Amino acid sequence: MPTMNMLQAINNALDIAMAEDEKVICFGEDVGFFGGVFRATSHLQEKYGKARCFNTPLVEQGIIGFANGLAAQGSVPVAEIQFADYIFPAFDQIVNETAKFRYRSGDLFNVGGLTIRTPYGGGISGGHYHSQSPEAYFAHTPGLKVVVPRNPYQAKGLLLSAIRDPDPVLFFEPKRLYRASTGEVPEADYQLPLGEAEVTREGSDITVLGWGAQMEVIERAVALAEKEGISCEVIDLRSILPWDEDTVVESVLKTGRLLITHEAPLTGGFAGEIAATIQERCFLYLESPIARVTGLDTPFPLTLEKEYLPDHLKIFEAIQASMAF
Amino acid sequence: MTTTQDIHTPDFLRGDEFSIPTFRLLRQDGTLHEGAVAPALERDQALKIYRAMVATRVLDERMMAAQRQGRLSFYMQCTGEEAAVIGSAAALDDADMIMAQYREQGALVYRGFSYDEFMNQLFGNELDYGKGRQMPIHYGSRKLHYMTISSPLATQIPQAAGYAYGQKLAGEGHCTIVFFGEGAASEGDFHAALNMAAVHEVPVIFFCRNNGYAISTPSIEQFAADGVAPRAFGYRMHVIRVDGNDVLAVLAATRKARRIAVEENKPVLIEAMTYRLAAHSSSDDPSGYRSKKEEEAWRDKDPIQRMQNWLLAREWWDEEEEKALQETLRREVLETMKRAEKRPPPPLDSLVTDVYADVTPALQRQLDGLKAHIRKYPEAYPKGARSLDPDVSASLDTQGGE
Numbered sequence: 192m193p194t195m196n197m198l199q200a201i202n203n204a205l206d207i208a209m210a211e212d213e214k215v216i217c218f219g220e221d222v223g224f225f226g227g228v229f230r231a232t233s234h235l236q237e238k239y240g241k242a243r244c245f246n247t248p249l250v251e252q253g254i255i256g257f258a259n260g261l262a263a264q265g266s267v268p269v270a271e272i273q274f275a276d277y278i279f280p281a282f283d284q285i286v287n288e289t290a291k292f293r294y295r296s297g298d299l300f301n302v303g304g305l306t307i308r309t310p311y312g313g314g315i316s317g318g319h320y321h322s323q324s325p326e327a328y329f330a331h332t333p334g335l336k337v338v339v340p341r342n343p344y345q346a347k348g349l350l351l352s353a354i355r356d357p358d359p360v361l362f363f364e365p366k367r368l369y370r371a372s373t374g375e376v377p378e379a380d381y382q383l384p385l386g387e388a389e390v391t392r393e394g395s396d397i398t399v400l401g402w403g404a405q406m407e408v409i410e411r412a413v414a415l416a417e418k419e420g421i422s423c424e425v426i427d428l429r430s431i432l433p434w435d436e437d438t439v440v441e442s443v444l445k446t447g448r449l450l451i452t453h454e455a456p457l458t459g460g461f462a463g464e465i466a467a468t469i470q471e472r473c474f475l476y477l478e479s480p481i482a483r484v485t486g487l488d489t490p491f492p493l494t495l496e497k498e499y500l501p502d503h504l505k506i507f508e509a510i511q512a513s514m515a516f
Numbered sequence: 517m518t519t520t521q522d523i524h525t526p527d528f529l530r531g532d533e534f535s536i537p538t539f540r541l542l543r544q545d546g547t548l549h550e551g552a553v554a555p556a557l558e559r560d561q562a563l564k565i566y567r568a569m570v571a572t573r574v575l576d577e578r579m580m581a582a583q584r585q586g587r588l589s590f591y592m593q594c595t596g597e598e599a600a601v602i603g604s605a606a607a608l609d610d611a612d613m614i615m616a617q618y619r620e621q622g623a624l625v626y627r628g629f630s631y632d633e634f635m636n637q638l639f640g641n642e643l644d645y646g647k648g649r650q651m652p653i654h655y656g657s658r659k660l661h662y663m664t665i666s667s668p669l670a671t672q673i674p675q676a677a678g679y680a681y682g683q684k685l686a687g688e689g690h691c692t693i694v695f696f697g698e699g700a701a702s703e704g705d706f707h708a709a710l711n712m713a714a715v716h717e718v719p720v721i722f723f724c725r726n727n728g729y730a731i732s733t734p735s736i737e738q739f740a741a742d743g744v745a746p747r748a749f750g751y752r753m754h755v756i757r758v759d760g761n762d763v764l765a766v767l768a769a770t771r772k773a774r775r776i777a778v779e780e781n782k783p784v785l786i787e788a789m790t791y792r793l794a795a796h797s798s799s800d801d802p803s804g805y806r807s808k809k810e811e812e813a814w815r816d817k818d819p820i821q822r823m824q825n826w827l828l829a830r831e832w833w834d835e836e837e838e839k840a841l842q843e844t845l846r847r848e849v850l851e852t853m854k855r856a857e858k859r860p861p862p863p864l865d866s867l868v869t870d871v872y873a874d875v876t877p878a879l880q881r882q883l884d885g886l887k888a889h890i891r892k893y894p895e896a897y898p899k900g901a902r903s904l905d906p907d908v909s910a911s912l913d914t915q916g917g918e
Contacts, residue, residue: 253708260677296664298869298870357873386876
């Protein structure tokens with residue numbers, strides 16, 4: 192099985208999808224001949240032609256508006272927004288149009304073919320506008336699916352599912368891991384299910400939940416906790432919307448404790464939604480308050496990035512506090 | 517591509533050198549302007565266009581009255597803009613996609629959307645294709661290639677560029693026409709769309725209804741330029757300004773635009789100069805921002821009267837046929853309205869379908885919870901209770917009322 196980094200896995204998934212279905216069309220800023228600023232679309236124009244892999248003018252609302260129309264027509268657009276920080280000009284097209292297309296038309300029309308890929312997350316000295324994790328803004332929008340992979344294997348399998356899914360999908364790629372994360376990735380076609388969390392480590396004392404690049408941070412924290420004799424169950428949520436309540440509930444019914452971590456700010460972050468739901472469904476089983484270890488309620492800072500981020504030590508401390516409650 | 521002609525003095529250009537002429541064929545009295553040549557138009561199609569214009573006017577007047585009586589929550593008229601909307605639709609192939617803003621019901625009438633279909637949407641009943649989810653006038657029809665309307669302005673403009681790009685790749689010789697008002701053209705999506713369409717050479721017709729007002733805002737407060745048409749130059753796009761009350765001019769211009777779009781894969785901008793004769797919507801009273809005198813001046817340029825004069829002069833139409841058409845349409849509107857009003861609302865389950873292709877477990881739980889609640893308080897939720905079980909529905913019916 193070949194080893195790939197996350198970018199190669201994403202490129203490979205796009206290649207498979209485009210080879211299989213001529214309706215799959217990749218576009219965005221610098222996506223064409225150059226292959227994207229991160230090179231996720233390398234060589235796709237060369238292989239599939241300018242009509243199916245191309246640069247757009249620099250206009251995010253235009254990219255997504257165009258993609259909505261293309262998807263409504265029956266094509267399968269895979270649109271790239273260069274950084275998740277720049278998805279906001281397209282917020283109206285995504286929230287008012289993409290998400291509501293099928294519902295408002297009574298299923299006469301839909302944009303289910305649409306996938307929006309965008310790099311997200313901090314840890315690369317990106318400052319305010321190359322670091323954000325905007326998933327919670329979209330989690331409040333019925334009609335969208337929101338997916339975040341944690342490694343190359345996940346990225347390929349989830350992206351292929353996203354492209355073939357009958358609903359529009361926002362696919363957030365942890366750019367800190369684009370080259371840093373490598374692993375074995377089957378060359379063949381495969382899919383991983385949307386809307387399903389994955390228990391990546393079984394444990395009995397506390398459930399530790401995250402997604403995307405934060406999974407790697409969780410692993411480091413959990414290694415510290417295990418040394419202290421704390422048995423952690425680790426869950427990768429993978430899909431933010433719709434999210435897999437049952438897997439998390441099942442785990443918390445067993446462990447009695449829950450810690451949720453994400454890079455995005457605390458207030459209004461998706462951990463709040465998970466905490467509220469688990470509190471409703473596992474009230475009698477909880478042995479400590481649900482812990483949230485997240486970014487601060489500030490814009491994403493440059494120099495003090497390390498201090499801002501919810502790193503393994505902050506998670507480790509919160510695990511210990513939960514156990515000692 | 518950028519031109520590179522050099523100058524050596526700081527001479528600014530300012531854009532008011534542009535003067536965009538208005539293309540007109542038909543005078544109000546039904547005669548042609550000097551030198552004007554009417555587009556080839558068979559009698560049958562001419563009458564189809566005319567009947568669609570009258571049918572739209574009758575529908576609008578009756579439904580605005582129904583809104584005033586409280587029978588309908590909301591309404592918007594196409595009044596004064598029937599020639600712009602129907603004349604352009606008539607220039608298209610019936611399989612070309614239409615993406616509308618909201619004041620283009622005339623195009624749907626022309627394509628054969630029935631009064632029943634209009635009413636089902638307006639009353640949001642169980643037969644509404646949109647399942648009663650959107651406000652009145654947000655029509656859509658898959659079989660008539662009319663994209664479902666949404667309220668956010670201008671969002672359909674870049675979508676039209678994308679749709680047309682897909683049509684180009686499909687290679688079946690179809691194009692997309694996208695309608696929007698001059699107010700919507702101020703949105704960023706307008707710029708995004710025209711630029712993308714020009715760069716990617718897509719077969720799309722951008723059709724601007726410049727009717728002078730965006731709710732209360734006169735166009736002089738919308739843009740400083742000579743209307744919307746000059747913007748096409750900035751995108752290196754074909755453009756024409758046309759008298760929007762002149763159905764022959766609109767038809768001729770749109771036919772040519774379609775040829776450019778489909779045969780050359782080039783986008784085209786048409787700016788139709790017209791006037792919003794009615795209020796913006798049933799929630800608006802224009803007497804607060806414009807004069808009766810101004811309205812009267814435009815009433816004298818009524819596009820339907822103008823086409824009727826032309827038809828009468830050609831002896832393709834007479835007073836008796838006019839009277840019969842009006843009577844038939846008025847009767848039909850009333851009958852279909854009564855039918856639509858009495859139809860039940862969409863079933864409660866339709867609240868959660870079509871959010872996604874399949875109902876998610878979380879949504880199913882929410883629906884189940886809602887059903888349990890409504891079973892407890894059926895009188896508080898008569899529309900929802902009706903579809904829960906036949907007994908509740910029957911008891912509500914016998915409790916009287918409409």
